[in-house]
Amino acid sequence: MTIPPPPVPAESSDAPAVAARAPGWWRRNRLALIALVILVPATAAAIGWQEWYQYFGFGARPVSAVEVDEDESIEFAGATWGPIRGGEIADVTGLDVPRDSRLIAVAVPVQASTEGIGCATPTLVEQSTGRGWDPVRDRIGLEYDSDEPTTCNSSEAGDYELILPFVVPDDADGPFWVDIMPYDAGGSYLRFSFEP
């Protein structure tokens, strides 16, 4: 006894015609393709946003500069800042300043409210190159002096002046910016133009 052959489906005479008119692959998958066109950029945007937000958050890092001209003052983050003054110190006798460099001192008046304000250590930035310097009070041989603070302290209320000594190489001529980043100022910071 053998297994009978499986029945062959009856061939329809108009089947090839239907196949010719059958919608193409693009048309059959058009819904999925449209979804893809929307979802691929949406995924990229979502991942990009997530990465950006993890790094910058809201105010986690100061990213947008509030520029202040040399002779102006500004109210910012609950305090009044500036106008700044300063320049190159020509007479460095008694100070430990190396050859081939210049000592630039900047004074920034701060009128903090009764609550005081804190900020990160201010920096001097060369406008043409983006090179930056931190104050070097201890390295030019000056002791800490509470009358000449190099950063704003939230426990210090009222008016005072930041005194910022920077040692820059001879080839840094300016113009500069003095960047001050108060805490709790969102993503903004102060950027004073300064030409010694």
Added chain:
Amino acid sequence: MRRHVLTWLLTAALLACAWMVSKAALPDSSTIEAFPATAQIGEETGARNLVVTVTDARIASRVSDAAGWTADGNWLVIDLEAAGAGEHGPSALSLAELTIGERTFSATERGTTFARQVLVTGVPRSGSLAFELPDDETRETGVLRLGIPTGARGEVLLDGVIDLPLDLSTLPVSSEIVLDENGWARR
């Protein structure tokens, strides 16, 4: 039969390819590794955010600093000048490691040394780094790596570092070395 042979041959070829790919592939960490610039003693070498000149490398059985701290041991002392460079950012020379074979030694934090010195852009500072080594390690060759970590864990990732190859057996040996005081390189 012939088909079987072909299948097995193809399998063997694919396995060989996979083996070669796995051998040729760089380690996982290579996507975030630092970019080393090779230095020589007495030669100024720059990376993105620092410029270093190693002025001397010596071995001593005793080191002391200007403040009076001393320690006996098997010491490698590196005298160097270093300045920050490029755009403003973190500037502490916190990466100072000596790799000998598979062992890595960090610069000592005892005494007053140049370890974690905060650099100034364009204006070199100078001082000494000291590495305390096991007794058998002074006959080997090693690589000194210097860098400014910008990330969280004191590592330099995807950024420039300075590598100085050192043959420890050829370095001058003295009984005691006084570490250079940290200060400006050009007074």
